Amino acid sequence: MLILGIETSCDETAVGIVEDGRVLRANVMASQAAIHSPYGGVVPELASRQHIRDMQPTLERALADAEITLGQVDAVAVTHGPGLAGALISGVNTAKALSLTLDVPLIGVNHLEGHIYAAWLAAQGASPADEPGFPLACLVASGGHTDLILMEGHGSYRLVGRTRDDAAGEAFDKAARVLGLGFPGGPEIQKVAESLERLERDVLTDDDLEQLAAPLPRAWMRGTLDFSFSGVKTALLHRAQRTGLYPDPEPDGAGHDFMVASLAAGFQESVVDVLTAKLLDMAQRYGARGLVLGGGVTANARLRQRVLAESALPAVIPPPVLCTDNGAMIAASAYYQYQRGQVDDLSLDVDPSLPFGAPLAEAMAAGE
Ligand code: KG4
Ligand code: ZN
Numbered sequence: 001m002l003i004l005g006i007e008t009s010c011d012e013t014a015v016g017i018v019e020d021g022r023v024l025r026a027n028v029m030a031s032q033a034a035i036h037s038p039y040g041g042v043v044p045e046l047a048s049r050q051h052i053r054d055m056q057p058t059l060e061r062a063l064a065d066a067e068i069t070l071g072q073v074d075a076v077a078v079t080h081g082p083g084l085a086g087a088l089i090s091g092v093n094t095a096k097a098l099s100l101t102l103d104v105p106l107i108g109v110n111h112l113e114g115h116i117y118a119a120w121l122a123a124q125g126a127s128p129a130d131e132p133g134f135p136l137a138c139l140v141a142s143g144g145h146t147d148l149i150l151m152e153g154h155g156s157y158r159l160v161g162r163t164r165d166d167a168a169g170e171a172f173d174k175a176a177r178v179l180g181l182g183f184p185g186g187p188e189i190q191k192v193a194e195s196l197e198r199l200e201r202d203v204l205t206d207d208d209l210e211q212l213a214a215p216l217p218r219a220w221m222r223g224t225l226d227f228s229f230s231g232v233k234t235a236l237l238h239r240a241q242r243t244g245l246y247p248d249p250e251p252d253g254a255g256h257d258f259m260v261a262s263l264a265a266g267f268q269e270s271v272v273d274v275l276t277a278k279l280l281d282m283a284q285r286y287g288a289r290g291l292v293l294g295g296g297v298t299a300n301a302r303l304r305q306r307v308l309a310e311s312a313l314p315a316v317i318p319p320p321v322l323c324t325d326n327g328a329m330i331a332a333s334a335y336y337q338y339q340r341g342q343v344d345d346l347s348l349d350v351d352p353s354l355p356f357g358a359p360l361a362e363a364m365a366a367g368e
Pocket of ligand 1: 299323324
C-alpha cells in the first residue's frame with residue numbers, strides 16, 4: 001500500500017511516500033528557514049503563502065523520487081493539527097483535492113503521532129512494536145511541544161509529562177536569538193557548542209572564564225515528569241547581558257566567539273540533561289521496554305549521544321532528517337490508522353490545538 005503524506009503544520013512544505021508503513025520511497029522538504037530567519041521565528045502569514053507556492057513542486061519531486069505516478073497512490077494522509085491554522089489549511093486542502101480526484105481514502109494525522117511513527121521508518125528489520133516492543137517511552141520534543149508519551153500499542157497513548165511553559169525547541173530558538181545566532185536556533189546552538197573545543201580561550205580573563213563555565217540551572221520539577229524551560233532561558237539572557245553579548249554584542253571583540261560557544265554549550269547541556277533524565281525516569285516508572293525519540297529537538301547530537309550512552313533499554317532514534325518535520329512520518333502513521341479503520345471524509349478540518357494522548361489522570365478516571 002502506497003501512502004502519500006503531506007505535512008504543512010509549520011514552516012516546512014513536506015511530502016513523503018511510504019510503502020506499507022515502513023518502507024521509505026520518497027521524503028521531500030521545501031524549507032522556509034531563509035524566509036523566517038530575519039524575524040528569528042516563524043511568521044504565520046508568510047508560512048501560509050509559501051506553502052501554496054512550494055506544494056506543487058514538492059509533490060512532483062516526491063512522485064519522481066518514488067518513481068510512481070499519482071495514479072499509483074493508494075491513500076492520501078495529511079497533518080490536520082496541531083500547528084498554525086493557515087499553514088495546516090494549505091496541506092489539508094491539497095490532500096482533500098487529491099483524495100477526491102484520485103478517489104482514494106483521506107487520512108488526517110496528528111502531527112505528534114507522526115513524529116513517533118518516524119521510528120517505524122528508522123528501524124531496520126523488526127518494527128519497534130515487535131522489537132523492543134510495547135510499551136514504549138516516547139519523547140516528542142519540537143518547536144511547539146515537549147511531551148513524554150507512553151505508547152501502549154498502535155493508537156494507544158498516555159501523556160505522562162509535558163512542558164509547563166516553553167517547548168524545548170522554542171527555548172533553543174529563543175536562546176539562539178539572545179546569542180545572535182540564526183534560525184532555527186537548535187542546529188545553530190549545536191554547531192557553535194561543538195566549536196567550543198577549537199576556540200582560543202586565552203583572550204578572556206579567569207574571572208570571565210569562571211562565570212561562563214558555571215552551569216546554567218536545570219528545572220527538575222521534582223515529583224513530576226513535567227518540564228520547564230523558561231528558567232534556563234532567562235538565566236542565559238542574564239549571563240549574556242553580564243558578559244556584554246546582549247543586547248549590543250561586539251562580534252569582532254576579543255573572546256566573542258568563545259563566549260557565545262560557551263553559553264550555547266551550557267544551555268544545550270542544561271536542556272539535554274533534563275530531557276535525558278526525565279525520559280529515562282519515565283521509562284523506568286512505567287516499565288517501558290524501549291525508548292522512541294521524535295521531533296526536531298531529537299535531531300540534537302548531544303541528546304542522542306546522552307540517551308544512547310545512559311539508557312539500559314534499546315532506543316529507536318530516527319536519523320535527523322526524520323526527526324524534523326517531514327511528510328514520510330505522516331504517511332507511516334496513516335498506514336497504522338488505516339489498519340484500524342481510522343479514515344476521514346472531505347469534512348476533515350484543521351485543529352491548531354489538536355490534543356494528543358489521554359492525560360494520565362483522565363485515563364485513570366476512565367478506569368483504564
Ligand atoms: O519538529 P520540528 O521540525 O517542528 C515542529 O513541529 O515544531 O521541530 C523544530 C524545532 C525547532 O525549534 C528547532 O530549533 C529544533 O526543533 N531543532 C533542534 C535541532 N534541530 C532542530 N534543536 C536542537 N538541536 C538540533 N540539532
Ligand atoms: Zn514537528
